[in-house]
Amino acid sequence: MNIKSASALSGLPAKTIRYYEDVGLVRPGRTANGYRTFTEADCHKLAFLARARSLGFSIEECRTLLGLYEDRDRASADVKEIARQHLDRIERKIAELQGLRAMLSTLVDRCHGDGRPDCPILEDLAGTPRMPG
């Protein structure tokens, strides 16, 4: 099938599929006129990539996961390790964002938000010393 059908089947934009070929994640065939041709297996790989990307795995992690997926003898421990590292990153990011949220919501709550010019948010950004409470 052509790239449009592969796009429909995998849920990935055609542009993205071409990009994945560029970086070596998929290797579709070519017809005589230069068009890419995708097998069902190619589409399965693309759907795998779409799912892995939607879970936040990087392209390089996807490459590794795809390699493990296609290696019938891989150890599940290898996969688990990648997923666990990714989970760690997500949890650190959540913690960081929660810290930002706490800081920002404190500032937003303290700002009366009317026409007056005095603003605790700007004062904080400017480094005016203040207690966190």
Added chain:
Amino acid sequence: MNIKSASALSGLPAKTIRYYEDVGLVRPGRTANGYRTFTEADCHKLAFLARARSLGFSIEECRTLLGLYEDRDRASADVKEIARQHLDRIERKIAELQGLRAMLSTLVDRCHGDGRPDCPILEDLAGTPRMPG
């Protein structure tokens, strides 16, 4: 003072300060030999930017916040609106990451993670139908 001192005072790398000049956030003077010169006020602005960036505001938001900061007649409501929008974005991102974390931790927990090749993580990525529980 020169860029090194401004860097030390503001906590921003010299490269970042030059970049901020490129995008018009600061406008340091120049000496006869072409070196940038920073006033205390410049350093204060740089520190403001460093703080705003560390809270996750984008460069364009920083530009607006800086404009409001330097406008003695601004309404605090304008600042609050920007901060509130940013807070919304942070909360959406947290929710998204929490969703990913839930999904991934489920997968990681279900993977026995030993030398055996069968792996629920890869099965999920490949689209094997399964119940979320």
Added chain:
DNA sequence: ATGCGCCTTCCCGTTACTGGAAGGTCAAGC
């Protein structure tokens, strides 16, 4: 004259695409 630590500009690389231009291919309709 040499070395050192500053400073300058400029360009490339990062992540994972997205948009768009310029142009080839194929089937249908007139």
Added chain:
DNA sequence: GCTTGACCTTCCAGTAACGGGAAGGCGCAT
């Protein structure tokens, strides 16, 4: 046979916010 339209191709540029490094100028001490 010609055109239209929907495909397809490659290549180039841009995104956010810098970081790395090259090539070279400046100022001071040895």
